[in-house]
Amino acid sequence: MNNPDGFCAIDFGTSNSAVAVPDAATGMRLVELEPSQRTMPTAVFYFAEGPHDADGPPRAFGRAAVAAYVEGHEGRLMRSMKSILGSPLIDQTTDVGGGRGAKYSDIVSGYLKRLRRLAGEPERAVLGRPVFFVDGDPVRDAAAQAQLEGCARAVGFRDVQFQYEPIAAAFDFEQQATREQIVLVADIGGGTSDFSLVRVGPERMQRLARRDDILASHGVHIAGTDFDRHIELAGLLQAFGYRATGPNGREVPSGIFFDLATWHLINTCYAPLRVAEWRGMKSWFADVRQHARLMTVLEERLGHELAARAEGAKIAISGGADTTVDLGHIERGLVLPLSEKTAVDALRADLDRIIATAHETVALAGLQADQVDALYFTGGSTGLRLLVDGMAAGFPAAARVTGDRFASVATGLGLHAQRLFAGH
Template identity: 60%
Template sequence: MTEEDFCAIDFGTSNSAIAVPDDAAPSGMTLVPLENGQPTMPTSVFYLAEGPELQNLPRLFGRAGIAAYTEGHEGRLMRSMKSVLGSSLMDQHTDIGAGRSVSFADVITGYLLRLKRSAEAHTGRTLKRVVLGRPVHFVDEDDARDAQAQAALEAAARAVGFESVGFQYEPLAAAFHYEATVADEQHVLVADIGGGTSDFSVVRVGPAHRERLDRRDDVLANHGLHIAGTDFDRRVELASILPELGYGTFGPAIGGQPAREVPSRIYFDLATWHIVNTLYRPQRIAEVRAMKVNFANPVLHQRLLTVLTDHLGHDLLGRAERAKIEVADGGQASIDLRLVERGLQVTLEDAQAQAALRDDVARIVAAAHEAVQMAGLAPERIDALYFTGGSTGLRLLTDALSAGFPAARPVHGERLASVATGLGLYARRLWA
């Protein structure tokens, strides 16, 4: 083995990244451009069910796979593959269309191979050693299944050609850059808030700890909940865009009876990323056509039909996400809906966004306090609040968390790459 035949992989639930040695970088590691020059790639695989050579399982990875799915190509999109680790699903096969199936283990192996090949093309070296990030618990309160999950991930890494495999806890990896700057022992609350989950870990850092290879005792507690970025987008879309398609409006008063609200199920489905494509099926469109009697304003019904027949559902969610970010930066956002109807647009105000997200943000802050309580610490014992994950760009959220721990210094890491960078630091310590 050559000295720099190692790498570090953050195999994330929503996004993944890989770090490789780079003596010119301040940390000695650099992130590999994975897709369109980006250092991260969505953890997703789209198996095509149309076109030539289907027997060879053609597939697209990352943003390309998501684009194929949202554009309506025939096939099967696989996301959040990490969640099957430690479950009986690993060895089971799942249908990918055109009479074919693959095992979940093969899906994960194929994705890791894509990451490895990208890194080898970037470095010009064969990579034989890897540090993989892992959550504090793959499976809560089940040590046997947790060990099984790590073993399954290690097996996948070895299957793609890694001869030596190490692991490090993701929240510790995220905090490694901060740890290098402190002169005394501190308690850090790592807030890793991505697209699907908000995860909190209380970790102990400091000069006396940073050279230790076994850091499991420095993870004092972890806790989380399934509320994060995609939930925020859903709330924003329901609050700002979907009322223009009839959500929350009322139908005509018939026979002296009070007007009834337009049925809301279709709107909740339209605002849920993984369900949107099911709304384009003929039976769902027929269902919406039949809903015309429920609308007092036929223009709203026609807009809803246009969104479904023109397959605009994911586009609307994307506009809601961009508006959410724009409001966080500047107070209001104009959402262009000309694809639905010429001249149609809505404005999202800061107060409107705060009202839409208030309950979710409160639950996330409560989860953070629960993590600190599980560590046996009072809130004022938290020295630093370390933010990582894509959704920590939302100032409304980070301000609320900072207010919950006023004695803690807020520290913003690289939103999508802190874990990969920290894993790279650990890999150098382990093997360089």
């Protein structure tokens, strides 16, 4: 597919990504990144075997990457790549299997190259960015954007513009606005919870300069992957020895469990020396079954699968019901109950912090909660009822509007790209 207009918009998300391109009939449209799918998991699987091609080591992207991992192919699955932006990891090389290494920057670039190809290889792009890549560190935050821009330029984009993701979502909301309103956009994805208070309306839509309409932006680096981690620690990993006390009265060291619950650190748990160390720590466990389960995870490299079960449990309880987690692949007959209360207790501090950030955003604009006309929810984690209900309770006068959880940002970025680039 060729992109004759030469531009696109990319929502490079922590969990999922989407791309918008010009369309003669609709103005902008979302690209089908996979069969019948307008979004694609932000995932790359590096195969341990196979020849390099012009693009580098043999890889699979998106759902194919996740499937390769689940099917047990030798190699390494990379997810949550956005989370390394702004960190020293970006210039480091990591083992991707088969004795091969890849720089984290090349991993990000490879994924962006895939998106650019699916967009028709345009040379101009608007990329979304969170309000803060890194909380409380402006230097690292600026570095993160510069790193993402460098990765984009490395794969052929010569003109790279950025727009805040929640502001892009406001542009999407604005398409349905019939009057001028003040909307608080809550973009809660996999890595960040971002908020923007934006003035929208049908008379403002065609303005390219919208700075005066952005009343405040704020964010916090807490979102879906943090929820998954807390669910895994509280609901699953205690059956593997997390917070357990051994016969000697000492608590089992917790570092391995925190790493197992953090996507980009899971592979560090499989280092031979680390596995050998834990194999020798059986005496630390009062319940040797917990040690056996942990060793199965480490020796059979089941950490990402365990994290996926935690994510599934989070989704299952998002509507407010108890659930169970089947871990029979680790130990025959192992099924763990997960109550809504356990989940709420595990997530409470994060949920309270996100809700507080929403109110801080309004305060930054010098407004009160009752002056917000609408709450616009987008991002995958807004499927969590506990969060959405808690936030809505603090803005009782605001209409609650739910956008496309996975595509609103890309749609809004596309509108912004069209205004920037169309006719130029």
